[in-house]
Amino acid sequence: MSILVYIEHAEGSVKKTSLEAVSFGKALADKTSGGEVIALALGSISDEALAIAGTAGASKVMHVADGNLDAGVIQAHADAVAQVYKQVGANTLVLSKSSLGDAVAARLAVKLDAGLVSNVVDLPDTTGGYKVKRSIYTGKAFAETTVNKDHKILAVKKNAVDLLTNGPEATVEKVSLSIADENFAAKITSTDKAEGEILLPEADVVVSGGRGMKGPENWGMIEELAKELGAATGCSKPVSDIGWRPHHEHVGQTGVKVAPTLYLAVGISGAIQHLAGVNSSKYIVVINKDPEAPFFKAADYGIVGDAFEVLPKLIEAVKAI
Numbered sequence: 001m002s003i004l005v006y007i008e009h010a011e012g013s014v015k016k017t018s019l020e021a022v023s024f025g026k027a028l029a030d031k032t033s034g035g036e037v038i039a040l041a042l043g044s045i046s047d048e049a050l051a052i053a054g055t056a057g058a059s060k061v062m063h064v065a066d067g068n069l070d071a072g073v074i075q076a077h078a079d080a081v082a083q084v085y086k087q088v089g090a091n092t093l094v095l096s097k098s099s100l101g102d103a104v105a106a107r108l109a110v111k112l113d114a115g116l117v118s119n120v121v122d123l124p125d126t127t128g129g130y131k132v133k134r135s136i137y138t139g140k141a142f143a144e145t146t147v148n149k150d151h152k153i154l155a156v157k158k159n160a161v162d163l164l165t166n167g168p169e170a171t172v173e174k175v176s177l178s179i180a181d182e183n184f185a186a187k188i189t190s191t192d193k194a195e196g197e198i199l200l201p202e203a204d205v206v207v208s209g210g211r212g213m214k215g216p217e218n219w220g221m222i223e224e225l226a227k228e229l230g231a232a233t234g235c236s237k238p239v240s241d242i243g244w245r246p247h248h249e250h251v252g253q254t255g256v257k258v259a260p261t262l263y264l265a266v267g268i269s270g271a272i273q274h275l276a277g278v279n280s281s282k283y284i285v286v287i288n289k290d291p292e293a294p295f296f297k298a299a300d301y302g303i304v305g306d307a308f309e310v311l312p313k314l315i316e317a318v319k320a321i
């Protein structure tokens with residue numbers, strides 16, 4: 001029996017979240033004597049880019065290089081993954097929790113008659129059953145789910161597992177599949193991406209500003225710091241409501257949910273609705289002049305100070321690195 005890991009890629013590289021899923025698969029195989037960890041990629045991407053899955057723990061990568069799969073049509077991806085899953089004789093599918101991952105996983109649970117757990121934060125406890133810990137209520141609590149099916153699908157939450165980086169590069173094996181036309185019934189004909197912008201939901205670093213920034217004229221500092229850090233910019237809800245920033249930057253319960261490695265919050269109080277969108281971040285750094293600001297309770301590092309004094313110094317320090 002082997003573990004198949006469905007990996008996503010964008011702009012020619014395997015996504016970091018998918019590499020985390022591979023590392024999760026490897027740790028699961030080591031824990032349960034689960035056999036080989038095989039990564040599966042669909043669509044156009046180079047062998048060199050795929051080989052990195054080996055460093056995260058995959059023994060090989062299977063690649064269905066069919067350009068029709070580039071658009072990420074969910075039914076077609078689910079069909080392809082199900083075919084390869086059966087071909088390799090896997091009993092567990094691991095993938096990262098994402099909008100595509102969720103949609104594919106739900107269809108696969110039906111196709112493979114598998115038990116699906118999403119938002120997984122830890123390896124399953126296999127003593128006397130198959131219990132999986134998952135994050136619920138936007139990270140505020142955990143639930144334990146018991147899977148009773150022979151086949152398991154685990155969608156791993158971003159930043160929940162340590163990424164392995166020390167394995168040897170994987171060999172890439174091309175796989176040719178026949179995917180029925182009916183799976184391509186829905187087609188994405190074009191997608192738009194703003195030139196040069198780092199997309200907020202995907203960003204590894206986010207610099208976010210709140211009402212403490214006083215006005216849109218002061219956002220130059222947020223943007224400059226974000227540029228130096230290769231970060232996306234975000235904001236609190238009132239900031240986008242007043243029109244200081246565009247709505248697509250609004251982070252929180254009613255806005256974008258982010259899960260970067262670093263979330264830097266400047267002049268944001270840390271209301272529960274804002275925290276609901278950021279508590280999957282690996283590290284949270286807060287700059288606020290009020291030492292009692294609730295955000296400090298959720299922060300890994302905090303600077304009590306005036307943003308207008310701290311930000312220029314921070315930008316200078318980052319530029320000096």
Ligand code: FAD
Nearest residue numbers: 210211212236237252253254267268269273274289290307
């Ligand atoms: P404020 O609460 O006004 O805080 C400003 C902060 O800046 C303060 O902590 C202050 O100490 C600090 N500050 C001021 N001057 C400086 C300075 N010079 N230097 C450093 N710090 C300074 N909010 C969201 O963000 N996202 C959501 O998705 C969201 N959804 C909501 C849904 C509902 C149903 C409701 C009721 C509310 C929602 N809110 C949401 C609003 C939320 O409750 C807060 O009102 C909002 O997050 C506060 O934004 P803020 O921190 O920018 O502003």
